[in-house]
Each structure stands twice: as C-alpha cells, then as structure tokens.
Amino acid sequence: MYRFLLTRQWVILTLVALVLIPTMIKLGIWQMHRYDERTARNQLVTDALGAKPVPVEELASPGHTVTSSERYRTVTAQGRFDTDDEVVVRRRTNSDDAVGYHVLTPFVLKDGKVLLVNRGWIPADGPSQTAFPKIPAPPRGEITVSGRLMPDETTAASGIKNLKGLPDRQIMLIDSEQQARRLDAQVLGGYIAQTAPDSKNDTPELIGRPGKEDAALNFAYAYQWWLFAAAVPVGWVVLLRRELRDRRRKDETGAVDEVPAAVG
Template identity: 45%
Template structure:
C-alpha cells in the first residue's frame, strides 16, 4: 500500500521536507542568537544609563581612537570652555520625524578637547543651507552627558562622503573631525544632557535611547521558524495518510472512477 512513497513525485517531496527541516532549524537559531545579542546589549545600555555620573577621564582619554561599547551611554561630566569657532553640524539626523542637524561643539578642557553633541536643530530652507544654531554658553561650563563611541559607516548605517558645505559632516567620527581641528580629541563624544550654566536658548536635546524592544521581534521570528518545522512534518504526514487512504479506498471499490496519481 505504501509503495507510492518510492515514486519520483514522493521522493522529491521527501527530499524537500528533509531540506526544509534543517533550514528552519538554522533560521530559528539565527534569530534566537540575534534576540540574545539585542537583549544583552539592551541590558548593558539600561545599566549604563542608570549608572551615576563619573568624570570623563575615568572612561576616555585623548588619542584613544574611540571608547568600547561596554561604556556606551555611561553618564560623564567634564569642565571646559566651548569653542564655537570650530562648531560643526551633522546632516541627515531625524528627530520627531523631522529632518535636521545635530550640533557638534568642541569643549576644550585641561586634559584635552571632547566633542559635545549639544542637540538637534531643524534643517534650513535647502539641504545645503546652514541651519539656525543657538550659540553655546561662553566662559567656563560643566557638561554632563552620555558617552558615545565614535560613529562609523558600520555602526551608524550612514554612508560617508565628501563635497559637503563647510562646517557640515555626515558622521560624528572623532578621528576624521580631529584632522580639521588644532587640538587633540578624546576618543568618544558626549551627548549633552545638562550643563551649568545653562544657555538662554539651546538645540533640542537628543532623546534618551529606547531599549524597550530588547530583541522581542527576533524571538518571535525564531519561534515562527521552529513552528514551521511542525507544519512541514505535519503536512508531510497528512499527505501520506491521505494518499494511502485514497489508494485503499480505490482498491476496496473497483468501481470507483480512477485512482490517485502516484
């Protein structure tokens, strides 16, 4: 009765199922791995955000290249003076679904200079028009903010290019920006959360990072791929059972018109 399982049609179906099962296992494991990575990264960022502020020099130094992701979003403090003459704006930054610029102002300290992302401003009339940027405070300031590693094309997903208007960049890359400045830079940069004294007007602050998802979507995809294994095996068994039932019925009832195609 089950000799039909050795026909070319059924051998092809067996092969397809045997290929799909390990493929679904692999895809599920890959999505679960992404879930674990994002969950671990989210836990680390949450812990860093809740940590007490420390002096910048305890986590970063001049000429370090960058800071490790293990200290990403740690709160740091540093004293210095803003150098508005070397201020830059970072193109193609969206906030509240509006396209604009980040404002990057060097803060000169006794240990070196650190780039400070003072916040976001709305774009001008055209992409190349300079935006309106509130000036930084003059004199000595104490800056508090989230420490960030230098941006790269891989970490940001933004493709860097030249030929931009003066004073504009696409990435907050300390190595590249440092080549245009007359002083050495710390490896990372600071995302401003507070300063004393406060400025009369200031760019919109950069929002706190959202880590609520934590890879939940990847976990759902992993479960989905593994459920597909049951669907494939169950469908395979159901088709075999139905084919056997039809052949048995045809054998018991010779008057039945036709038999299922093997």
C-alpha cells in the same frame, strides 16, 4: 501497499520535507542567537544609563575607541565651549522625524584637551543647505557639562556616507580623529550627547534617551520556526494517510466492479 512512495511525486515531497526540517530548526536557532544578542545589548544600555556619572577623563582619552560597555555612560566635564570651531552634522532628524542638523561644539577641558559635544538638533530652516545655519549660543565661560558617551560614527554602523566637498563647517559623520586633524588639537575619542545644562531657552533640542531593541520578536520567531519544523513531518504523515485511504477506496471500488451481477 507503500510502493507509491517510490514514485517521482512522493520522492520529491519527501526530499523537500527532509530539507525543510533542519533548515527551519537552524533558522529557529539563529533567531534565538539574535534574541540573546539583543537582550545583551539592551542590558548594556540599561547598565550604562543606570551607572553613576564619572569624569570623562576616566573613560576617554585621545585616540580611545569607546567600547560597547562604555557607550551611553553618563560623563561630566569641566571647561568652556569653543564656538569658533563649531560644526554641524548634516541630515539628522529629531523625535518628530524632521530633518535638520546636529550641533557639534568643541569643549576645551582645563588641561587643553578637547571633548566633542553634540549639543542637540536644530532645524534646517536656512535659505539653503550650503549656508551655515544660525545656531543658539551655549553658556559662556567655565561650566560643567554632562552627557552620554558615544563612539565615533562610521558608515558601516550608521549607513551614512561620509561625503566629500561639503560646505564649510558641515560634516556627515562625527569622527574624533578627523576633528583632531581639523582642530590641530588632542581630541578625546568619541563624543558626548549633551544632557545638561539645558536652559530650555532657544537651545538645540537635546537628543533623547536611547531606545531598546525589541528582542521579544526574535524569541517568538524562533518558536515559530520550530513549530513549522514540527509541522512538516505531521503534514507528511497526514498526506500519506490520505493517499493510503484514497488507494484503498479505489481498490475496493475496483473489486466491486469485478463481481458479476446475479442472474435472475
């Protein structure tokens, strides 16, 4: 009765089912790993944003690489802005997806070291992209700034190519080592996205708080793959029973046809 399972059609169908089941289980496991990773990153962001502000020197130093647990930590620094060596970071968008620049201003600390401060976003409304844009001036003199500590930007992490031959005082990526060579100074690793002071008076648009990744989708996708994996053998059994039913019906019809008609 089950000899049809050895036909080419059923052999292929069974092999496909046997391949799909472990594949879908692995895809579900992969989605759960993604869920765990995103949940962990979200927790790091929550912990960093909720941590007590500390002086930047406690977390950063020249040549230091900002770690994932240090990222988004609120830090403070005392010193003065050096607008003579200010640069702009090209092709950056604001909360409305308008294209413009980020303003990167060296902040000279009391011991002479330099902290790179991303003061925020300005529109690219100049006569051309080669001309240095007009930038609102920061507060003068000795002040205290605070911001979220950020790691150096890389092409691998951001997808932004570090183009060469750019107009003077324009860059593509914020790289503390590159800026240390340009400024010929000791520059703290990473930079800060400024959060204060913000006078609200013709200043760059401050960069908003970081958003969190949607981990719930990965959780849902994992169970979706596992449901698919469970549905494969169920579907195989349904097809098998249908095939048996059709074959029995065909056999019964054939048997009826072979019975001779009664002679009256």
